[in-house]
Amino acid sequence: MSIDIKNICYTYMRGTPFEKKALDDVSVSIDKGEIVAVIGHTGSGKSTLVQHLNGLLRPDAGQVAVDGISLAGKDAAAKKARQLVGMVFQYPEHQIFAETVYEDIAFGPRNRGFEPEEVDKQVREAMAFVGLDFETFARRSPFRLSGGQMRRVAIAGVVAMNPDYLVLDEPSAGLDPRSRNAVFKEIMALHKSRGIAIVLVTHSMEEAVKYAKRMLVINQGRILFDGNPADIFKNHQQKLVEVGMDEPQVFKLAALLRKQGMELPQGITDDVTLLQMIKKAKGWR
Amino acid sequence: MLSDITLGQYFPGNSFIHRLDPRTKILATLIYIIAIFFADSFLSYAILTGFALAVILISRLPLLMVLKSLKPIMIIVVLTLGIHMFTAPGETVLFTWKFLSVTQEGLELGVKMSLRLMLLLLFSSVLTFTTSPIVLTDGIESLLRPFKKIGVPAHELAMMMTIALRFIPTLLEETDRIMKAQTARGADFSSGNLLQRAKNMLPLLVPLFISAFRRADELAVAMESRCYRGGEGRTRMHELLYKGIDYAAFGTIFALTALLAFLRWGTALCAL
Numbered sequence: 001m002s003i004d005i006k007n008i009c010y011t012y013m014r015g016t017p018f019e020k021k022a023l024d025d026v027s028v029s030i031d032k033g034e035i036v037a038v039i040g041h042t043g044s045g046k047s048t049l050v051q052h053l054n055g056l057l058r059p060d061a062g063q064v065a066v067d068g069i070s071l072a073g074k075d076a077a078a079k080k081a082r083q084l085v086g087m088v089f090q091y092p093e094h095q096i097f098a099e100t101v102y103e104d105i106a107f108g109p110r111n112r113g114f115e116p117e118e119v120d121k122q123v124r125e126a127m128a129f130v131g132l133d134f135e136t137f138a139r140r141s142p143f144r145l146s147g148g149q150m151r152r153v154a155i156a157g158v159v160a161m162n163p164d165y166l167v168l169d170e171p172s173a174g175l176d177p178r179s180r181n182a183v184f185k186e187i188m189a190l191h192k193s194r195g196i197a198i199v200l201v202t203h204s205m206e207e208a209v210k211y212a213k214r215m216l217v218i219n220q221g222r223i224l225f226d227g228n229p230a231d232i233f234k235n236h237q238q239k240l241v242e243v244g245m246d247e248p249q250v251f252k253l254a255a256l257l258r259k260q261g262m263e264l265p266q267g268i269t270d271d272v273t274l275l276q277m278i279k280k281a282k283g284w285r
Numbered sequence: 286m287l288s289d290i291t292l293g294q295y296f297p298g299n300s301f302i303h304r305l306d307p308r309t310k311i312l313a314t315l316i317y318i319i320a321i322f323f324a325d326s327f328l329s330y331a332i333l334t335g336f337a338l339a340v341i342l343i344s345r346l347p348l349l350m351v352l353k354s355l356k357p358i359m360i361i362v363v364l365t366l367g368i369h370m371f372t373a374p375g376e377t378v379l380f381t382w383k384f385l386s387v388t389q390e391g392l393e394l395g396v397k398m399s400l401r402l403m404l405l406l407l408f409s410s411v412l413t414f415t416t417s418p419i420v421l422t423d424g425i426e427s428l429l430r431p432f433k434k435i436g437v438p439a440h441e442l443a444m445m446m447t448i449a450l451r452f453i454p455t456l457l458e459e460t461d462r463i464m465k466a467q468t469a470r471g472a473d474f475s476s477g478n479l480l481q482r483a484k485n486m487l488p489l490l491v492p493l494f495i496s497a498f499r500r501a502d503e504l505a506v507a508m509e510s511r512c513y514r515g516g517e518g519r520t521r522m523h524e525l526l527y528k529g530i531d532y533a534a535f536g537t538i539f540a541l542t543a544l545l546a547f548l549r550w551g552t553a554l555c556a557l
Contacts, residue, residue: 051465056469057467087465089466092466094466095467107472144497159469161471
């Protein structure tokens with residue numbers, strides 16, 4: 001069970017003077033239950049890539065298949081396969097349209113053809129996942145909520161479709177640190193309890209290292225690196241800086257301390273481990 | 286999806302025609318249109334057509350692309366040709382079929398009229414092909430300024446046009462994004478009967494209107510916070526200035542007009 005992308009190319013504004021090649025012969029496969037971070041600077045093609053995962057964009061060349069079913073088809077099977085991949089866009093709160101939170105979240109599952117009881121169940125579950133109390137919020141207008149709450153409603157709207165794969169395009173953009181952490185905590189909980197594969201598009205190296213076991217670095221429409229985030233940061237630091245990426249703060253701090261003569265092991269990915277290692281090196285308790 | 290739409294038909298380039306002042310191009314187009322009405326002989330039409338083709342050549346636009354802009358008026362052209370051919374009075378009858386007859390004079394008039402229409406559109410499309418919408422608006426504003434005294438709000442009109450032009454791509458992008466987001470949630474914009482389809486547009490239109498109003502509000506605040514107060518005494522970043530090439534262009538177009546005027550009335554003048 002996986003999403004398989006084979007040799008896809010995609011060009012925007014084909015045949016006009018504004019033509020721009022966004023993807024150039026990209027092949028990658030995303031397994032069920034994985035957490036994959038996709039990073040790259042603005043215009044690298046990462047958003048274009050993830051829009052191919054559920055058939056929103058059709059490649060000029062190459063194939064995309066979800067669980068073995070090609071997305072190119074127009075039949076019911078292809079339509080169903082597309083719905084296995086949930087997609088949360090950048091600033092997803094801009095897609096909210098319904099009069100109540102409940103109605104908005106129920107839009108997706110209804111379109112998927114769920115029975116009313118199933119819709120109700122999915123809405124309640126999705127709201128619980130994103131930390132919105134059903135009794136408090138279900139009947140309220142989504143336009144009267146705070147930014148963080150609106151974002152949660154929008155994410156719940158996708159989660160309620162019960163996808164097997166969930167693509168999130170910069171889910172933390174424009175949120176304050178508390179909301180950001182909360183959103184990620186909810187996404188990780190979702191991953192754990194339902195076994196949903198998560199594809200996380202992000203600018204933030206911290207997020208990639210913290211949440212993903214695998215990272216794709218996209219540059220100029222191609223996959224530059226594919227592997228464990230810590231390993232990539234360790235081995236290709238120079239190249240990453242060249243393509244406009246920056247290593248996580250934790251890495252920088254560790255490198256600085258090492259320069260000062262502190263003995264720290266390689267590959268520390270989070271602040272808690274770093275603190276422990278500093279304590280150990282200094283002999284503190 | 287929608288992102289593949291280009292606004293207007295501006296075709297970027299750096300040719301002689303591209304570099305002309307927008308006012309020069311607008312005025313030259315107007316003069317050319319007037320000159321077209323001077324033409325009556327086939328020689329004059331040949332000169333006009335040659336001039337238009339030369340301008341297209343100098344502008345380095347793909348000829349086929351410019352010719353494609355004639356497509357929407359083709360029906361009118363054919364209709365003009367037909368009506369003149371069959372109805373214009375004349376002596377020399379070329380052929381008759383039942384009650385329809387085609388005369389030499391009618392055919393000539395038809396060809397001339399159709400040519401007139403095509404040249405008109407061809408020449409004005411060179412203007413829009415070689416001038417970006419924003420620059421074009423600047424030119425229009427500058428040309429309208431003298432009419433301010435009789436109450437034409439030149440600056441306000443230009444500002445509205447600029448803002449509208451500026452936001453069309455943004456709104457298209459927004460529409461594209463929302464459409465994609467709702468499609469990902471299983472929305473269907475293309476099937477069902479008319480009523481069903483209108484209802485299906487709701488998830489697209491509501492967010493689009495909300496964002497358009499939000500953008501308008503933000504823009505108004507941004508303009509006011511930078512002390513926008515209309516066009517009075519405002520200086521510009523890109524001053525429009527007539528340069529050598531503009532005078533050359535004006536000279537050429539006036540020469541063309543004079544030539545056409547001479548071809549029409551010259552012999553009569555000489556006879557005097």
